[in-house]
Amino acid sequence: MKALILAGGFGTRLRPLSCTRPKLMFPVLNRELLDWTLERLSKSGVDRVILAVNHMADALERSFRYSRYGIEIVYSRESRPLGTGGPIKNAEGFLIEGGEPFFVLNGDVFSDVDYGKIVKFHEDRGAKATIALYEVEDPGRFGVVELSKEGRIMRFVEKPKPGEAPSRLVNAGVYVLDPSVLDIIPHGRKVSTERKVFPALAREGSLCGYRFDGLWIDIGLPEDYFLVNKMMLRSLAADEPLVGKNVKVHETAKVVAPSAVGDGSTVAEDAEVGPYAVVGRGVEVGKGSRIDGSIVFQGVIVESFASIRGAIVGEDSIVGRWAKIEEGCIVGDHALIGDNVTLTRNVEICPFREVRSSILEPGKVM
Ligand code: GDD
Numbered sequence: 001m002k003a004l005i006l007a008g009g010f011g012t013r014l015r016p017l018s019c020t021r022p023k024l025m026f027p028v029l030n031r032e033l034l035d036w037t038l039e040r041l042s043k044s045g046v047d048r049v050i051l052a053v054n055h056m057a058d059a060l061e062r063s064f065r066y067s068r069y070g071i072e073i074v075y076s077r078e079s080r081p082l083g084t085g086g087p088i089k090n091a092e093g094f095l096i097e098g099g100e101p102f103f104v105l106n107g108d109v110f111s112d113v114d115y116g117k118i119v120k121f122h123e124d125r126g127a128k129a130t131i132a133l134y135e136v137e138d139p140g141r142f143g144v145v146e147l148s149k150e151g152r153i154m155r156f157v158e159k160p161k162p163g164e165a166p167s168r169l170v171n172a173g174v175y176v177l178d179p180s181v182l183d184i185i186p187h188g189r190k191v192s193t194e195r196k197v198f199p200a201l202a203r204e205g206s207l208c209g210y211r212f213d214g215l216w217i218d219i220g221l222p223e224d225y226f227l228v229n230k231m232m233l234r235s236l237a238a239d240e241p242l243v244g245k246n247v248k249v250h251e252t253a254k255v256v257a258p259s260a261v262g263d264g265s266t267v268a269e270d271a272e273v274g275p276y277a278v279v280g281r282g283v284e285v286g287k288g289s290r291i292d293g294s295i296v297f298q299g300v301i302v303e304s305f306a307s308i309r310g311a312i313v314g315e316d317s318i319v320g321r322w323a324k325i326e327e328g329c330i331v332g333d334h335a336l337i338g339d340n341v342t343l344t345r346n347v348e349i350c351p352f353r354e355v356r357s358s359i360l361e362p363g364k365v366m
């Protein structure tokens with residue numbers, strides 16, 4: 001079976017980290033989000049993936065090339081963003097081949113939904129489109145449905161206003177579509193699947209909803225991105241830290257579970273990593289430093305006696321001696337946080353910035 005993955009989008013709410021990487025390349029326990037998705041798809045028998053790309057397409061193509069986990073990867077490019085529906089039409093040539101239903105996935109979703117079960121459900125109902133549905137506390141940020149007992153979607157409302165959500169069941173961004181759905185998507189235009197296509201299919205009675213529980217997070221916001229890493233640490237590294245290849249941990253240093261340390265990293269004497277730390281590949285954690293509740297991307301150098309708590313530090317950044325990065329801070333890639341600098345809560349530093357003096361008010365440093 002084929003799957004189209006929506007991989008465009010700007011990830012505005014994940015700035016400054018999304019300034020330098022597409023959302024699908026955000027690391028979750030040191031593997032790109034897309035890598036997790038491809039692995040799961042391959043396990044359910046998907047053999048061809050169409051990545052619908054525009055913004056930062058090259059980064060994706062350089063990293064993922066043309067196959068992974070036995071899946072063939074092709075790139076469907078847009079010269080300008082076509083929304084969530086336009087890219088499906090744009091890839092029509094790939095999708096109609098064989099005349100079978102195909103998957104469409106929002107690429108920024110991390111989930112362990114059983115793809116095989118959705119297909120089965122779709123076939124049993126004879127639907128034109130089937131959407132995976134997940135129950136959340138606060139549905140306002142999502143597409144929300146009214147579902148009948150038989151699993152038909154009676155109404156689909158994208159991002160309802162407060163008090164107007166028909167339920168707490170939301171569109172999980174995983175669909176099975178019949179090729180006939182392509183007929184109702186206009187060509188060469190920006191189209192919203194959620195505002196145009198799904199409401200039309202719901203009116204016609206050919207949209208079904210498959211409910212699932214388990215793991216599901218849209219990583220669109222920093223807190224959700226944190227949460228995904230936390231949940232995966234709990235599920236894969238609860239008792240024992242997940243330590244990559246060629247990692248050197250000094251005998252006086254501690255790595256406390258749940259935590260993960262990527263390949264080739266070093267943790268120097270008296271340093272403490274964890275709990276809830278994800279340290280990327282090739283990171284140097286200096287003497288006496290502390291990292292907890294944080295995500296440190298690959299190639300970061302943390303000098304001695306620095307502390308990083310509840311923060312994200314982007315790729316190849318340098319955190320100086322005695323620097324202190326507090327909760328909610330996000331440091332962009334290739335930034336430099338000088339010696340003795342404190343970043344108070346919720347400070348954001350843009351990529352490539354050098355910060356030489358403390359920032360004691362929350363805010364962005366461009
Ligand atoms: N190729 C391409 N072109 N992809 C795009 C474009 C575009 O112009 N715009 C967005 N995307 C991709 C994003 O990268 C993301 O993977 C997916 O389409 C959904 O876009 P978001 O911008 O993340 O939408 P959202 O999170 O606000 O809402 C969507 O996802 C929710 C679940 O996560 C909707 O589908 C909601 O109905 C849904 O509940």
Ligand code: MG
Pocket residue numbers: 106108218219220
């Ligand atoms: Mg999203």
